[in-house]
Amino acid sequence: MTDDSEECALDRDGFDLALLLPFQITQLSAKLAAQARAILVRHGSLTLPQWRIIRVVAMGLNDRSTAIRKSAGIDKSQFSKTVNALIADGYITTAPCEIDQRQFRIVLTDKALTAHAVLAPELAARQAHLLAALTPEQREMIFPAIHALARAAETIEFLNNPETKD
């Protein structure tokens, strides 16, 4: 994944690093991204952030830029740049947003719809593959656990050391 099959730290139990939660999650996240890229590259030249945006737009819930950006969980800056790349590659077009002149609406082209039709089933199969690797109990509690960790990761309030100024 990273390079060759160097026995990644996820595989080496028995020592300290195996207990570092953020480290394990970072490693897992990297592997998942690599797997997603491996699927994308089989069917075209969409990058991962490009695919994230197309997927959200294809859901059809909302075509306003801010809603799409937040649903995709992408930073303002990266969203702007990725949208420009999608336009340049002919995957989307934009239209002004009447309700809020600061935003814009995003419309998928046929090219994007075709790509989505091919990729969505593969990514769905991958999601099923991942879930199948978990026990039913793990499947039930993985999302609440992720959510709990995400909330706990939002602050560093638990550090109240008065010597904050180094």
Added chain:
Amino acid sequence: MTDDSEECALDRDGFDLALLLPFQITQLSAKLAAQARAILVRHGSLTLPQWRIIRVVAMGLNDRSTAIRKSAGIDKSQFSKTVNALIADGYITTAPCEIDQRQFRIVLTDKALTAHAVLAPELAARQAHLLAALTPEQREMIFPAIHALARAAETIEFLNNPETKD
């Protein structure tokens, strides 16, 4: 974290994206990295990959470059560059490795040891804070679940579509 407090997709339940496991994990990973950076920036100018290397070396299990690189879960390329940055900033020195001339040994300077003495407790407190956000059952199964997902993320063998060539 990312920008201001834009309600990130992790918080919005009730729609489809909340069920996309890789997406949730990516978002969580980003939050954890931001949290770690927030802690690092309070006590100096160490970057996250720099800290990862120092932490591994400080564990003292092995001072050979390859062992450190793999334990830190860092790519060959990034490792090389980060090590150079650590040398330039005076956090480490290197020595030739007698056993294998291709590798080198890494030695922490006092500067690194001081930084580690300050940061290690804070990062440990953070780890405890994260684990405290989980229920005991979640704590028990989170590591096996991560491990199972990591293995499932290593291949795309489950896609045996003959139309691989797009």
Added chain:
DNA sequence: ACGAAAAGGTTGACATATCCACCTGTTTTG
């Protein structure tokens, strides 16, 4: 012992992500 293959490291190129300054449009508030 020899040459091929593998492992380790470096570098450059690029992809992804974050941060920040800035500008524009919108909402709030006096």
Added chain:
DNA sequence: CAAAACAGGTGGATATGTCAACCTTTTCGT
């Protein structure tokens, strides 16, 4: 209503992560 505060978007700078080409050293097969 006008000024201030705020939300949205853009672009540059930088941090982080990945990939591939290349070189050196080590290991392995014969």
